Amino acid sequence: MSARRADAIIVGAGIVGAACAVALARDGLRVLVIDAGGAALGTTAAGMGHVVVMDDSPEQLALTRYSQSLWRAQDDAVRAASELDWCGTVWVAEDEAQLEALPAKQQLYRDHGLETEVLDETTLIEAEPHLRRGLPGGLLVPSDAVIYQPAATIALLALARTMGAEVLQRMPVEEIVPCGVRCGADTLRADVIVNAAGAAAASLTPQLPVIPRKGHLVITERYPGFCRHQVAELGYLASAHVMTSESVAFNVQPRSTGQVMVGSSRELVGWDASMNRRVLGRMIARACEFMPALADLVAVRTWTGFRPATPDKLPLIGRWPDVPGLWIAAGHEGLGITTSLGTATLLADLVASREPAIDAAPFAPDRAVTAGVH
Amino acid sequence: MPQSSVAAVTISADGRSVRVPAGVTVAAALLDLGTSAFRRSVSGEPRAPLCGMGTCYECRVTIDGVAHRRACLVTVAEGMHVTTADGAEEAPA
Numbered sequence: 001m002s003a004r005r006a007d008a009i010i011v012g013a014g015i016v017g018a019a020c021a022v023a024l025a026r027d028g029l030r031v032l033v034i035d036a037g038g039a040a041l042g043t044t045a046a047g048m049g050h051v052v053v054m055d056d057s058p059e060q061l062a063l064t065r066y067s068q069s070l071w072r073a074q075d076d077a078v079r080a081a082s083e084l085d086w087c088g089t090v091w092v093a094e095d096e097a098q099l100e101a102l103p104a105k106q107q108l109y110r111d112h113g114l115e116t117e118v119l120d121e122t123t124l125i126e127a128e129p130h131l132r133r134g135l136p137g138g139l140l141v142p143s144d145a146v147i148y149q150p151a152a153t154i155a156l157l158a159l160a161r162t163m164g165a166e167v168l169q170r171m172p173v174e175e176i177v178p179c180g181v182r183c184g185a186d187t188l189r190a191d192v193i194v195n196a197a198g199a200a201a202a203s204l205t206p207q208l209p210v211i212p213r214k215g216h217l218v219i220t221e222r223y224p225g226f227c228r229h230q231v232a233e234l235g236y237l238a239s240a241h242v243m244t245s246e247s248v249a250f251n252v253q254p255r256s257t258g259q260v261m262v263g264s265s266r267e268l269v270g271w272d273a274s275m276n277r278r279v280l281g282r283m284i285a286r287a288c289e290f291m292p293a294l295a296d297l298v299a300v301r302t303w304t305g306f307r308p309a310t311p312d313k314l315p316l317i318g319r320w321p322d323v324p325g326l327w328i329a330a331g332h333e334g335l336g337i338t339t340s341l342g343t344a345t346l347l348a349d350l351v352a353s354r355e356p357a358i359d360a361a362p363f364a365p366d367r368a369v370t371a372g373v374h
Numbered sequence: 375m376p377q378s379s380v381a382a383v384t385i386s387a388d389g390r391s392v393r394v395p396a397g398v399t400v401a402a403a404l405l406d407l408g409t410s411a412f413r414r415s416v417s418g419e420p421r422a423p424l425c426g427m428g429t430c431y432e433c434r435v436t437i438d439g440v441a442h443r444r445a446c447l448v449t450v451a452e453g454m455h456v457t458t459a460d461g462a463e464e465a466p467a
Contacts, residue, residue: 222442257416296440
Protein backbone atom coordinates (compact mmCIF):
# COMPACT_ATOMS: atom_id res chain seq x y z
CA MET A 1 0.00 0.00 0.00
CA SER A 2 2.64 2.50 0.97
CA ALA A 3 4.41 1.72 -2.30
CA ARG A 4 1.44 3.05 -4.23
CA ARG A 5 2.41 6.16 -6.10
CA ALA A 6 -0.08 8.46 -7.74
CA ASP A 7 0.34 11.93 -9.19
CA ALA A 8 -2.86 13.14 -7.55
CA ILE A 9 -4.83 11.85 -4.57
CA ILE A 10 -8.41 13.02 -4.27
CA VAL A 11 -10.00 12.70 -0.84
CA GLY A 12 -13.70 12.15 -1.33
CA ALA A 13 -15.61 10.06 -3.90
CA GLY A 14 -18.61 12.34 -4.04
CA ILE A 15 -19.63 14.08 -7.23
CA VAL A 16 -17.00 16.81 -6.80
CA GLY A 17 -14.19 14.31 -6.19
CA ALA A 18 -15.40 12.16 -9.08
CA ALA A 19 -15.47 15.16 -11.44
CA CYS A 20 -11.98 16.18 -10.29
CA ALA A 21 -10.77 12.63 -10.95
CA VAL A 22 -11.96 12.86 -14.55
CA ALA A 23 -10.47 16.33 -15.08
CA LEU A 24 -7.06 15.48 -13.62
CA ALA A 25 -6.88 12.06 -15.32
CA ARG A 26 -7.71 13.74 -18.60
CA ASP A 27 -4.62 15.89 -18.07
CA GLY A 28 -2.57 12.71 -17.88
CA LEU A 29 -2.19 12.51 -14.11
CA ARG A 30 -2.31 9.14 -12.37
CA VAL A 31 -5.25 9.68 -10.05
CA LEU A 32 -6.18 7.88 -6.84
CA VAL A 33 -9.57 8.61 -5.25
CA ILE A 34 -10.00 7.67 -1.60
CA ASP A 35 -13.27 7.70 0.32
CA ALA A 36 -13.97 6.89 3.95
CA GLY A 37 -17.24 5.23 2.94
CA GLY A 38 -18.44 4.65 -0.59
CA ALA A 39 -18.98 6.65 -3.76
CA ALA A 40 -21.69 9.30 -3.50
CA LEU A 41 -22.74 8.20 -0.01
CA GLY A 42 -21.89 11.41 1.86
CA THR A 43 -22.68 14.99 0.94
CA THR A 44 -23.69 13.94 -2.58
CA ALA A 45 -26.45 11.66 -1.28
CA ALA A 46 -27.89 14.48 0.81
CA GLY A 47 -28.84 16.64 -2.14
CA MET A 48 -31.44 17.05 -4.80
CA GLY A 49 -30.23 16.74 -8.39
CA HIS A 50 -29.99 20.35 -9.50
CA VAL A 51 -28.19 21.35 -12.69
CA VAL A 52 -29.29 24.96 -12.50
CA VAL A 53 -28.11 28.49 -13.10
CA MET A 54 -28.42 30.53 -9.90
CA ASP A 55 -28.00 34.28 -9.67
CA ASP A 56 -27.43 34.92 -5.98
CA SER A 57 -24.15 36.66 -6.89
CA PRO A 58 -22.23 37.38 -10.11
CA GLU A 59 -19.61 34.79 -9.14
CA GLN A 60 -22.24 32.14 -8.44
CA LEU A 61 -23.91 32.95 -11.77
CA ALA A 62 -20.60 32.62 -13.63
CA LEU A 63 -19.76 29.26 -12.03
CA THR A 64 -23.23 27.73 -12.38
CA ARG A 65 -23.55 28.92 -15.99
CA TYR A 66 -20.11 27.53 -16.86
CA SER A 67 -20.82 24.25 -15.06
CA GLN A 68 -24.17 23.81 -16.76
CA SER A 69 -22.51 24.23 -20.16
CA LEU A 70 -20.08 21.47 -19.16
CA TRP A 71 -23.00 19.17 -18.23
CA ARG A 72 -24.45 19.87 -21.67
CA ALA A 73 -21.14 18.88 -23.28
CA GLN A 74 -20.57 15.92 -20.96
CA ASP A 75 -19.61 12.48 -22.24
CA ASP A 76 -22.70 10.69 -23.67
CA ALA A 77 -22.36 7.65 -21.42
CA VAL A 78 -22.16 9.84 -18.32
CA ARG A 79 -25.15 11.90 -19.41
CA ALA A 80 -27.23 8.78 -20.04
CA ALA A 81 -26.23 7.12 -16.76
CA SER A 82 -26.96 10.34 -14.88
CA GLU A 83 -30.59 10.36 -16.09
CA LEU A 84 -29.91 13.94 -17.15
CA ASP A 85 -33.29 15.52 -17.90
CA TRP A 86 -33.44 19.07 -19.33
CA CYS A 87 -36.84 19.62 -17.78
CA GLY A 88 -36.26 23.29 -16.97
CA THR A 89 -37.06 25.20 -13.81
CA VAL A 90 -40.23 27.07 -13.00
CA TRP A 91 -39.56 29.80 -10.44
CA VAL A 92 -42.85 30.68 -8.77
CA ALA A 93 -43.72 34.19 -7.64
CA GLU A 94 -45.80 34.35 -4.51
CA ASP A 95 -46.69 38.03 -4.55
CA GLU A 96 -46.67 41.11 -6.77
CA ALA A 97 -43.25 42.24 -5.54
CA GLN A 98 -41.67 38.96 -6.70
CA LEU A 99 -43.57 39.20 -9.97
CA GLU A 100 -42.32 42.74 -10.60
CA ALA A 101 -38.72 41.59 -10.05
CA LEU A 102 -38.98 39.04 -12.87
CA PRO A 103 -38.12 41.25 -15.88
CA ALA A 104 -34.81 42.21 -14.25
CA LYS A 105 -34.08 38.54 -13.55
CA GLN A 106 -34.99 37.71 -17.13
CA GLN A 107 -32.63 40.40 -18.41
CA LEU A 108 -29.80 39.09 -16.21
CA TYR A 109 -30.27 35.58 -17.63
CA ARG A 110 -30.40 37.06 -21.14
CA ASP A 111 -27.12 38.89 -20.51
CA HIS A 112 -25.66 35.43 -19.90
CA GLY A 113 -27.13 33.97 -23.07
CA LEU A 114 -30.11 32.23 -21.46
CA GLU A 115 -33.62 32.82 -22.78
CA THR A 116 -36.41 32.56 -20.23
CA GLU A 117 -40.15 33.08 -20.28
CA VAL A 118 -42.14 35.22 -17.84
CA LEU A 119 -45.33 33.35 -16.92
CA ASP A 120 -48.59 34.97 -15.86
CA GLU A 121 -51.26 33.45 -13.66
CA THR A 122 -52.64 31.40 -16.56
CA THR A 123 -49.46 30.22 -18.25
CA LEU A 124 -48.00 29.30 -14.86
CA ILE A 125 -50.84 26.82 -14.30
CA GLU A 126 -50.47 25.54 -17.86
CA ALA A 127 -46.79 24.86 -17.15
CA GLU A 128 -47.47 23.19 -13.78
CA PRO A 129 -51.13 22.23 -13.37
CA HIS A 130 -50.74 21.17 -9.71
CA LEU A 131 -49.68 24.64 -8.55
CA ARG A 132 -52.27 26.44 -6.44
CA ARG A 133 -54.62 28.72 -8.37
CA GLY A 134 -54.14 32.42 -7.81
CA LEU A 135 -50.36 32.55 -7.80
CA PRO A 136 -49.43 35.68 -9.77
CA GLY A 137 -46.84 34.16 -12.13
CA GLY A 138 -43.30 32.96 -12.46
CA LEU A 139 -40.26 32.51 -14.63
CA LEU A 140 -39.62 29.45 -16.80
CA VAL A 141 -35.93 28.68 -17.31
CA PRO A 142 -35.99 25.96 -19.99
CA SER A 143 -32.22 25.43 -19.96
CA ASP A 144 -32.06 23.93 -16.44
CA ALA A 145 -31.87 20.21 -15.78
CA VAL A 146 -32.13 17.63 -13.04
CA ILE A 147 -29.96 14.53 -12.68
CA TYR A 148 -29.77 11.50 -10.43
CA GLN A 149 -26.50 12.43 -8.81
CA PRO A 150 -25.48 9.11 -7.21
CA ALA A 151 -25.60 7.53 -10.67
CA ALA A 152 -23.79 10.54 -12.15
CA THR A 153 -21.02 10.16 -9.58
CA ILE A 154 -20.58 6.47 -10.28
CA ALA A 155 -20.53 7.17 -14.03
CA LEU A 156 -17.87 9.88 -13.59
CA LEU A 157 -15.74 7.50 -11.51
CA ALA A 158 -16.13 4.83 -14.18
CA LEU A 159 -15.01 7.34 -16.81
CA ALA A 160 -12.01 8.28 -14.68
CA ARG A 161 -11.10 4.57 -14.35
CA THR A 162 -10.99 4.27 -18.14
CA MET A 163 -8.30 6.97 -17.98
CA GLY A 164 -6.28 5.06 -15.43
CA ALA A 165 -7.72 6.38 -12.17
CA GLU A 166 -8.06 4.10 -9.15
CA VAL A 167 -10.78 4.33 -6.51
CA LEU A 168 -10.33 3.08 -2.95
CA GLN A 169 -13.48 2.92 -0.85
CA ARG A 170 -14.02 2.30 2.87
CA MET A 171 -10.61 3.81 3.57
CA PRO A 172 -10.77 6.77 5.95
CA VAL A 173 -8.11 9.42 5.46
CA GLU A 174 -7.08 10.44 8.96
CA GLU A 175 -4.77 13.29 8.11
CA ILE A 176 -3.62 15.35 5.15
CA VAL A 177 0.14 15.92 5.33
CA PRO A 178 2.46 17.78 2.94
CA CYS A 179 2.10 15.99 -0.42
CA GLY A 180 0.40 13.03 1.19
CA VAL A 181 -2.48 11.53 3.12
CA ARG A 182 -2.28 9.27 6.13
CA CYS A 183 -4.58 6.24 6.29
CA GLY A 184 -3.85 4.36 9.50
CA ALA A 185 -0.20 3.32 9.46
CA ASP A 186 0.21 4.06 5.76
CA THR A 187 1.04 7.39 4.20
CA LEU A 188 0.20 7.67 0.51
CA ARG A 189 2.20 10.29 -1.36
CA ALA A 190 1.41 12.45 -4.39
CA ASP A 191 2.39 15.87 -5.64
CA VAL A 192 -1.24 16.94 -5.76
CA ILE A 193 -3.68 16.29 -2.91
CA VAL A 194 -7.29 17.42 -3.36
CA ASN A 195 -9.58 17.84 -0.37
CA ALA A 196 -13.00 17.10 -1.85
CA ALA A 197 -14.47 15.74 1.37
CA GLY A 198 -17.77 17.63 1.14
CA ALA A 199 -19.31 18.73 4.40
CA ALA A 200 -16.45 16.97 6.23
CA ALA A 201 -13.71 18.96 4.43
CA ALA A 202 -12.90 21.07 7.49
CA SER A 203 -12.21 17.96 9.59
CA LEU A 204 -9.15 17.36 7.38
CA THR A 205 -8.20 21.01 6.78
CA PRO A 206 -9.32 22.65 10.02
CA GLN A 207 -8.97 26.26 8.91
CA LEU A 208 -11.40 25.82 6.01
CA PRO A 209 -14.53 27.95 6.50
CA VAL A 210 -16.91 25.05 5.78
CA ILE A 211 -19.73 24.19 8.17
CA PRO A 212 -22.49 21.57 7.89
CA ARG A 213 -25.87 23.02 7.01
CA LYS A 214 -28.58 20.46 7.61
CA GLY A 215 -31.45 19.74 5.25
CA HIS A 216 -34.42 17.38 5.07
CA LEU A 217 -35.72 15.72 1.91
CA VAL A 218 -38.80 13.65 1.09
CA ILE A 219 -39.32 11.35 -1.87
CA THR A 220 -42.69 10.07 -2.98
CA GLU A 221 -43.94 6.98 -4.71
CA ARG A 222 -44.07 7.09 -8.51
CA TYR A 223 -46.58 9.57 -9.97
CA PRO A 224 -45.44 10.02 -13.58
CA GLY A 225 -46.24 13.48 -14.90
CA PHE A 226 -47.14 14.97 -11.52
CA CYS A 227 -44.70 17.79 -12.14
CA ARG A 228 -43.06 18.52 -15.46
CA HIS A 229 -40.28 20.86 -14.38
CA GLN A 230 -38.24 21.47 -11.35
CA VAL A 231 -40.41 23.92 -9.44
CA ALA A 232 -39.14 26.31 -6.79
CA GLU A 233 -40.38 29.41 -5.06
CA LEU A 234 -38.54 32.64 -5.82
CA GLY A 235 -38.12 33.04 -2.06
CA TYR A 236 -35.71 30.06 -2.26
CA LEU A 237 -32.69 32.27 -2.76
CA ALA A 238 -33.62 34.39 0.26
CA SER A 239 -34.07 31.19 2.28
CA ALA A 240 -30.72 29.88 1.11
CA HIS A 241 -29.07 33.18 1.86
CA VAL A 242 -30.07 33.55 5.49
CA MET A 243 -27.25 31.89 7.42
CA THR A 244 -28.33 32.50 10.97
CA SER A 245 -31.78 31.02 11.31
CA GLU A 246 -33.75 27.97 10.34
CA SER A 247 -35.64 28.28 7.07
CA VAL A 248 -37.76 26.27 4.65
CA ALA A 249 -38.50 26.84 0.97
CA PHE A 250 -40.65 25.08 -1.61
CA ASN A 251 -38.69 23.06 -4.17
CA VAL A 252 -39.82 19.92 -6.00
CA GLN A 253 -38.06 17.89 -8.67
CA PRO A 254 -39.39 15.17 -10.96
CA ARG A 255 -37.31 11.99 -11.03
CA SER A 256 -37.10 9.88 -14.16
CA THR A 257 -38.92 7.13 -12.25
CA GLY A 258 -41.94 9.39 -11.80
CA GLN A 259 -41.10 9.98 -8.16
CA VAL A 260 -41.27 13.52 -6.80
CA MET A 261 -38.48 14.82 -4.58
CA VAL A 262 -39.60 17.46 -2.12
CA GLY A 263 -37.39 20.01 -0.31
CA SER A 264 -36.04 22.10 1.25
CA SER A 265 -34.98 23.01 4.78
CA ARG A 266 -31.91 24.68 6.22
CA GLU A 267 -30.63 24.51 9.80
CA LEU A 268 -27.34 25.11 11.56
CA VAL A 269 -27.32 22.41 14.24
CA GLY A 270 -23.83 20.95 13.94
CA TRP A 271 -23.74 17.28 12.95
CA ASP A 272 -27.11 16.34 14.45
CA ALA A 273 -28.59 14.22 11.66
CA SER A 274 -31.80 13.31 13.50
CA MET A 275 -35.17 13.91 11.88
CA ASN A 276 -36.55 17.23 13.11
CA ARG A 277 -40.26 16.60 12.79
CA ARG A 278 -41.16 20.24 13.38
CA VAL A 279 -38.89 21.46 10.56
CA LEU A 280 -39.94 18.57 8.32
CA GLY A 281 -43.57 19.47 8.99
CA ARG A 282 -42.93 23.12 8.14
CA MET A 283 -41.13 22.09 4.94
CA ILE A 284 -43.97 19.84 3.77
CA ALA A 285 -46.59 22.43 4.73
CA ARG A 286 -44.70 25.03 2.69
CA ALA A 287 -44.62 22.71 -0.31
CA CYS A 288 -48.34 21.99 0.00
CA GLU A 289 -49.08 25.74 0.11
CA PHE A 290 -47.71 25.92 -3.43
CA MET A 291 -48.82 22.47 -4.63
CA PRO A 292 -51.83 21.35 -2.58
CA ALA A 293 -52.07 18.00 -4.42
CA LEU A 294 -48.72 16.98 -2.90
CA ALA A 295 -50.67 16.23 0.26
CA ASP A 296 -52.35 13.30 -1.50
CA LEU A 297 -49.10 11.63 -2.60
CA VAL A 298 -47.53 8.73 -0.73
CA ALA A 299 -44.06 9.48 0.61
CA VAL A 300 -41.73 6.49 0.74
CA ARG A 301 -38.70 7.98 2.46
CA THR A 302 -37.46 11.04 4.32
CA TRP A 303 -33.85 11.72 5.16
CA THR A 304 -31.44 14.37 6.32
CA GLY A 305 -28.01 15.43 5.20
CA PHE A 306 -25.51 18.24 5.39
CA ARG A 307 -24.58 20.88 2.87
CA PRO A 308 -21.00 22.14 3.02
CA ALA A 309 -21.72 25.81 3.64
CA THR A 310 -19.31 28.73 3.43
CA PRO A 311 -19.93 32.19 4.92
CA ASP A 312 -19.99 33.99 1.55
CA LYS A 313 -21.98 31.28 -0.28
CA LEU A 314 -19.19 30.50 -2.76
CA PRO A 315 -17.19 27.27 -2.97
CA LEU A 316 -13.47 26.97 -2.19
CA ILE A 317 -11.52 25.99 -5.31
CA GLY A 318 -7.75 26.25 -5.61
CA ARG A 319 -4.47 25.91 -3.76
CA TRP A 320 -4.33 25.83 0.04
CA PRO A 321 -1.11 27.71 0.78
CA ASP A 322 -0.53 26.38 4.29
CA VAL A 323 0.06 22.75 3.23
CA PRO A 324 2.44 21.93 0.36
CA GLY A 325 0.67 20.12 -2.47
CA LEU A 326 -2.82 20.66 -1.06
CA TRP A 327 -5.69 21.84 -3.24
CA ILE A 328 -9.29 22.39 -2.16
CA ALA A 329 -12.53 21.54 -3.97
CA ALA A 330 -15.12 21.99 -1.25
CA GLY A 331 -17.75 24.26 0.24
CA HIS A 332 -20.37 23.96 -2.52
CA GLU A 333 -23.37 24.21 -0.19
CA GLY A 334 -26.53 23.31 -2.10
CA LEU A 335 -25.07 23.67 -5.58
CA GLY A 336 -22.36 21.02 -5.69
CA ILE A 337 -24.20 18.81 -8.16
CA THR A 338 -24.37 21.64 -10.67
CA THR A 339 -20.95 23.09 -9.93
CA SER A 340 -19.00 19.81 -9.68
CA LEU A 341 -17.97 19.95 -13.33
CA GLY A 342 -17.01 23.64 -13.31
CA THR A 343 -15.09 23.11 -10.09
CA ALA A 344 -13.17 20.18 -11.53
CA THR A 345 -12.27 21.99 -14.75
CA LEU A 346 -11.23 25.11 -12.85
CA LEU A 347 -9.13 23.04 -10.46
CA ALA A 348 -7.43 21.12 -13.27
CA ASP A 349 -6.66 24.42 -15.03
CA LEU A 350 -5.09 25.82 -11.86
CA VAL A 351 -3.09 22.64 -11.22
CA ALA A 352 -1.80 22.74 -14.81
CA SER A 353 -1.17 26.54 -14.64
CA ARG A 354 -3.60 27.12 -17.51
CA GLU A 355 -5.81 30.17 -17.79
CA PRO A 356 -9.29 29.06 -16.59
CA ALA A 357 -12.40 29.83 -18.62
CA ILE A 358 -13.83 31.87 -15.75
CA ASP A 359 -12.15 34.01 -13.11
CA ALA A 360 -10.92 31.73 -10.32
CA ALA A 361 -10.03 34.50 -7.87
CA PRO A 362 -13.47 34.69 -6.18
CA PHE A 363 -13.16 31.00 -5.28
CA ALA A 364 -9.63 31.08 -3.84
CA PRO A 365 -9.81 29.02 -0.64
CA ASP A 366 -7.71 31.55 1.30
CA ARG A 367 -9.74 34.58 0.25
CA ALA A 368 -10.90 36.91 2.96
CA VAL A 369 -14.29 35.39 3.64
CA THR A 370 -16.97 37.65 5.02
CA ALA A 371 -20.60 36.80 5.44
CA GLY A 372 -23.35 38.69 3.70
CA VAL A 373 -21.25 40.68 1.24
CA HIS A 374 -23.58 39.96 -1.66
CA MET B 375 -66.93 -18.99 -6.71
CA PRO B 376 -70.52 -19.78 -5.70
CA GLN B 377 -71.88 -16.36 -6.54
CA SER B 378 -75.46 -17.42 -6.05
CA SER B 379 -74.96 -17.84 -2.29
CA VAL B 380 -73.15 -14.57 -1.49
CA ALA B 381 -73.99 -10.93 -2.00
CA ALA B 382 -72.04 -9.43 -4.88
CA VAL B 383 -70.99 -5.99 -6.09
CA THR B 384 -69.96 -4.79 -9.54
CA ILE B 385 -66.54 -3.23 -9.93
CA SER B 386 -64.54 -2.14 -12.94
CA ALA B 387 -61.21 -3.95 -13.14
CA ASP B 388 -58.97 -2.50 -15.85
CA GLY B 389 -62.05 -1.29 -17.66
CA ARG B 390 -63.81 -4.65 -17.47
CA SER B 391 -67.09 -4.73 -15.52
CA VAL B 392 -67.08 -7.74 -13.18
CA ARG B 393 -69.22 -9.14 -10.36
CA VAL B 394 -67.20 -9.91 -7.23
CA PRO B 395 -68.26 -11.08 -3.76
CA ALA B 396 -69.22 -8.24 -1.43
CA GLY B 397 -66.98 -7.78 1.62
CA VAL B 398 -63.75 -9.13 0.11
CA THR B 399 -60.60 -7.06 -0.34
CA VAL B 400 -59.66 -5.65 -3.72
CA ALA B 401 -56.61 -7.93 -3.57
CA ALA B 402 -58.76 -11.03 -3.14
CA ALA B 403 -61.07 -9.93 -5.92
CA LEU B 404 -58.18 -9.30 -8.34
CA LEU B 405 -56.49 -12.61 -7.52
CA ASP B 406 -59.79 -14.38 -8.09
CA LEU B 407 -59.95 -12.72 -11.50
CA GLY B 408 -56.52 -14.14 -12.32
CA THR B 409 -54.54 -10.88 -12.04
CA SER B 410 -50.83 -11.61 -11.87
CA ALA B 411 -49.28 -8.11 -12.13
CA PHE B 412 -50.89 -5.73 -9.65
CA ARG B 413 -48.07 -3.27 -10.22
CA ARG B 414 -44.65 -3.20 -11.84
CA SER B 415 -41.27 -2.42 -10.33
CA VAL B 416 -39.08 0.39 -11.66
CA SER B 417 -37.43 -2.15 -13.96
CA GLY B 418 -40.79 -3.48 -15.14
CA GLU B 419 -41.05 -6.69 -13.13
CA PRO B 420 -44.55 -7.84 -12.15
CA ARG B 421 -45.54 -7.49 -8.48
CA ALA B 422 -48.46 -9.04 -6.59
CA PRO B 423 -49.57 -9.32 -2.95
CA LEU B 424 -46.99 -10.90 -0.65
CA CYS B 425 -48.03 -10.17 2.93
CA GLY B 426 -51.72 -9.46 2.54
CA MET B 427 -51.68 -7.20 5.58
CA GLY B 428 -50.54 -3.79 4.36
CA THR B 429 -46.84 -4.10 5.08
CA CYS B 430 -45.13 -5.07 1.84
CA TYR B 431 -46.80 -2.54 -0.49
CA GLU B 432 -46.49 -4.99 -3.39
CA CYS B 433 -50.23 -5.01 -4.11
CA ARG B 434 -50.63 -1.32 -4.92
CA VAL B 435 -53.19 -0.41 -7.56
CA THR B 436 -55.09 2.71 -8.58
CA ILE B 437 -58.53 2.80 -6.97
CA ASP B 438 -61.05 5.43 -8.09
CA GLY B 439 -58.23 7.52 -9.53
CA VAL B 440 -56.00 7.43 -6.45
CA ALA B 441 -52.66 5.78 -7.20
CA HIS B 442 -50.74 3.51 -4.82
CA ARG B 443 -53.69 2.20 -2.80
CA ARG B 444 -52.91 -1.10 -1.09
CA ALA B 445 -55.39 -3.56 -2.57
CA CYS B 446 -55.14 -5.83 0.48
CA LEU B 447 -56.47 -3.12 2.79
CA VAL B 448 -59.42 -1.88 0.72
CA THR B 449 -62.79 -3.61 0.58
CA VAL B 450 -64.54 -3.74 -2.76
CA ALA B 451 -67.51 -1.42 -3.22
CA GLU B 452 -70.25 -1.06 -5.79
CA GLY B 453 -69.04 0.95 -8.81
CA MET B 454 -65.38 0.98 -7.73
CA HIS B 455 -62.80 1.52 -10.49
CA VAL B 456 -59.60 -0.48 -10.08
CA THR B 457 -56.60 -0.17 -12.40
CA THR B 458 -53.57 -2.46 -12.23
CA ALA B 459 -50.12 -1.93 -13.68
CA ASP B 460 -51.11 -3.38 -17.01
CA GLY B 461 -54.57 -1.89 -17.09
CA ALA B 462 -55.85 1.01 -19.14
CA GLU B 463 -54.11 4.28 -18.46
CA GLU B 464 -55.84 6.14 -15.67
CA ALA B 465 -54.39 9.49 -14.63
CA PRO B 466 -52.91 9.14 -11.14
CA ALA B 467 -53.62 11.60 -8.36
